[in-house]
Amino acid sequence: MPPWYQRAWRRNVVDMHIADWDPRFLSQFDPATYVEMLRLCGAQSAVVYVHSHAGHCYYPTEVGHMHGGIRPDALGEVIRLCHAHDIAVVLYYSLIYDDHAYRTHPEWRIITASGREAAEESRYGVCCPNSAYRDYARAHAEEFCRLFDLEGVRFDMTFWPTVCYCQACRARFDREVGGEMPRVVDWSDPRWVALQRRREAWLVEFAQSMTRAVKAIKPHATVEHQSSTYPLNWRFGVTTQLVEANDFLQGDFYGDALQGSFVRKLFHNLSPSPPYGFETSATISLGNHTGLKPEALLRAKASACLADAGAFVFIDAIDPVGTMNRAVYERMARAFRGMPAYEPFLGGELVQDVGVYLSIESKFDPADNGKPADDPALSPHMPHLGAVLGACRALIEHHVPYGVITRRDLGRLSQHRVIVLPNVLMMDDEEAAALVSYVRQGGALYVSGATSRVDTGGRVRPDFALSEVLGVTYSGETVETFTYMAPAPGHEALFPGYTRDHPLGLPTSQTRVIARPGAQVLGHAVLPYTARTEARRYVSIHSDPPGVATDDPAVVLHDFGEGRALYLTADLERHELHADAFAGLIRFLAGPFTVEADAPASVEVTTFHQPEEKRLRVSLVNFQKELPNVPVEGIRVRLHMGDRTPRALWLLPGRRPWPYGLSEDAVEFVVPRLETLAMFLLEYA
Numbered sequence: 001m002p003p004w005y006q007r008a009w010r011r012n013v014v015d016m017h018i019a020d021w022d023p024r025f026l027s028q029f030d031p032a033t034y035v036e037m038l039r040l041c042g043a044q045s046a047v048v049y050v051h052s053h054a055g056h057c058y059y060p061t062e063v064g065h066m067h068g069g070i071r072p073d074a075l076g077e078v079i080r081l082c083h084a085h086d087i088a089v090v091l092y093y094s095l096i097y098d099d100h101a102y103r104t105h106p107e108w109r110i111i112t113a114s115g116r117e118a119a120e121e122s123r124y125g126v127c128c129p130n131s132a133y134r135d136y137a138r139a140h141a142e143e144f145c146r147l148f149d150l151e152g153v154r155f156d157m158t159f160w161p162t163v164c165y166c167q168a169c170r171a172r173f174d175r176e177v178g179g180e181m182p183r184v185v186d187w188s189d190p191r192w193v194a195l196q197r198r199r200e201a202w203l204v205e206f207a208q209s210m211t212r213a214v215k216a217i218k219p220h221a222t223v224e225h226q227s228s229t230y231p232l233n234w235r236f237g238v239t240t241q242l243v244e245a246n247d248f249l250q251g252d253f254y255g256d257a258l259q260g261s262f263v264r265k266l267f268h269n270l271s272p273s274p275p276y277g278f279e280t281s282a283t284i285s286l287g288n289h290t291g292l293k294p295e296a297l298l299r300a301k302a303s304a305c306l307a308d309a310g311a312f313v314f315i316d317a318i319d320p321v322g323t324m325n326r327a328v329y330e331r332m333a334r335a336f337r338g339m340p341a342y343e344p345f346l347g348g349e350l351v352q353d354v355g356v357y358l359s360i361e362s363k364f365d366p367a368d369n370g371k372p373a374d375d376p377a378l379s380p381h382m383p384h385l386g387a388v389l390g391a392c393r394a395l396i397e398h399h400v401p402y403g404v405i406t407r408r409d410l411g412r413l414s415q416h417r418v419i420v421l422p423n424v425l426m427m428d429d430e431e432a433a434a435l436v437s438y439v440r441q442g443g444a445l446y447v448s449g450a451t452s453r454v455d456t457g458g459r460v461r462p463d464f465a466l467s468e469v470l471g472v473t474y475s476g477e478t479v480e481t482f483t484y485m486a487p488a489p490g491h492e493a494l495f496p497g498y499t500r501d502h503p504l505g506l507p508t509s510q511t512r513v514i515a516r517p518g519a520q521v522l523g524h525a526v527l528p529y530t531a532r533t534e535a536r537r538y539v540s541i542h543s544d545p546p547g548v549a550t551d552d553p554a555v556v557l558h559d560f561g562e563g564r565a566l567y568l569t570a571d572l573e574r575h576e577l578h579a580d581a582f583a584g585l586i587r588f589l590a591g592p593f594t595v596e597a598d599a600p601a602s603v604e605v606t607t608f609h610q611p612e613e614k615r616l617r618v619s620l621v622n623f624q625k626e627l628p629n630v631p632v633e634g635i636r637v638r639l640h641m642g643d644r645t646p647r648a649l650w651l652l653p654g655r656r657p658w659p660y661g662l663s664e665d666a667v668e669f670v671v672p673r674l675e676t677l678a679m680f681l682l683e684y685a
Helices: 031-041 074-084 099-104 133-147 167-176 190-217 240-245 257-270 295-307 326-335 383-397 407-415 429-440 576-590
Strands: 010-015 045-049 088-094 152-156 222-225 250-252 277-281 311-317 354-357 402-405 418-421 444-448 472-477 483-487 504-506 511-515 520-528 546-560 563-568 595-597 603-610 615-622 632-640 646-652 661-663 666-674 677-684
Touching (some): 010 031, 031 074, 031 326, 074 088, 133 190, 167 190, 190 222, 190 240, 222 240, 240 407, 250 311, 257 295, 257 407, 295 603, 354 407, 383 402, 402 407, 418 429, 418 576, 429 444, 472 546, 504 576, 511 546, 563 576, 603 632, 615 632, 646 666, 666 677
Parallel strands (some): 010 045, 010 311, 088 152, 152 222, 354 418, 418 444, 444 563
Antiparallel strands (some): 472 511, 483 504, 520 546, 546 563, 595 632, 603 615, 615 677, 632 666, 646 677, 661 666
């Protein structure tokens, strides 16, 4: 039988971060009601709290502190009832965020660069995993694994809340690197970058030690560490190496349709095993205890997750006294209605003609250089991630089959027709070599901005690591911070609507390059009359109109081996206004995509290949900004079959025969009306 997580597509978490200073807190917690709510909404697995951010345990513990209000046998009874109703149990343990341990052991506290305790003015007490806290957490894991029957363990908050300068961290850095830990951010300083790499390594070591503690006692139990942090900034210290501590990935996200699509594509490629879990709150936010998300929003999120072959996880929160809101589970039951019928058709490999490269090492803003490591003014902006998300937005809106890839995918780059490198601020020699090989063997690259100029140790290269592939040589940066790109004569189709006199504008500087022999310049840089630094010398008081046409390359196409690369001197893809231009450039590189549709931008089309069953599953999800959705009429879908011969097209979940036509190597069909979700199965010979 497959492991529990490959059978549980509908999952639940009930947050129980409840203090115990009042004896009423959790005194009314009823295991029977808890499990009744799970059954009401059709949950197939439950994340059940064994320990919370407050640091209290929900069972009699000899290691830590048991919550004073809950019955000693409550957790065991929840587990027994869940198993009686075939609901998998995953025990939740909060790592690092442990307010009881923080208050009880001052020597375990995370200390900031300025010498203050990180939680000095916060309700979230945080402990350093380099301190003796690590032994305390491990002892907890060993204890509850011996006591309870469980399918899995979720470790939450496996990340650094900030850079820690406690005695344990300083001593470890001195042993492993030498000297004092730098306290000022500087991504051009190899010592600062070395500190960041040690933080990342220390976190991986801690996570793996917790995973081993579980596996030593419960070898068949799954372990997952909070995975919402992979797209977050450098301070969290999370890298792709942390994946190895997980059996699968699951993370909570609270953003829009773009964020959801991006992280699901990332998790599809990054998770050690499918399916990953995509988690969000049933309430408007975690900070709003009673305000429920509209049913249409919950259904749209669950439908998008289903289309992407992810398990949908919804979060509720226990009332302080231990009661639960039945309305949450009734609403989720309606949101899930009809979805179990689709589940037998899920799985397979995501069709991703375009791979958008996420560099975990590039999640920072060079503008922070010179600021203290605990400066509240550190930028939340990450140029690389902004460009990644901009690329994903454009590809979704233009119905381009895409995936999000990382260095873990370097050995399988050939599955993509085009790889997008969106302003990748750091790139090591291994990454560069894999990308060079990919292009040499026939792949296509879209590359922007500063990609590959700096290695992952913080050392600035004299030229791009990919210079040979890109056909350009680095020569500097513009001082102007609002710049333009103009199509070269004969290439006006690259930027429809823009000319040399009225070029495409970008609110950013541009990298300056020299085109190498054999490279083709398709566009040039145009600069404003004056730079923003000349405050009293302006042309137009509101804007910076183009005024200086240059011969500097801005768009360069270069054939290399069997493939080719397109280089842009700025991250055009980051800017929503230029989504059409970016998608056009990708189409220019890729040619026809595997799947195409003439749907509005609010409709995302995803395709999964299931070669063992000889079938393709095509899903369309309508996820509009204003809900409930306005139905979309008459969407035409075109699916290129290659050397496969179509046999039958079915509308799911009832396998209703669906009409289709053939044009050259493509199957064409029409979706006459799309409200939220439509799913089709194409069988082939």
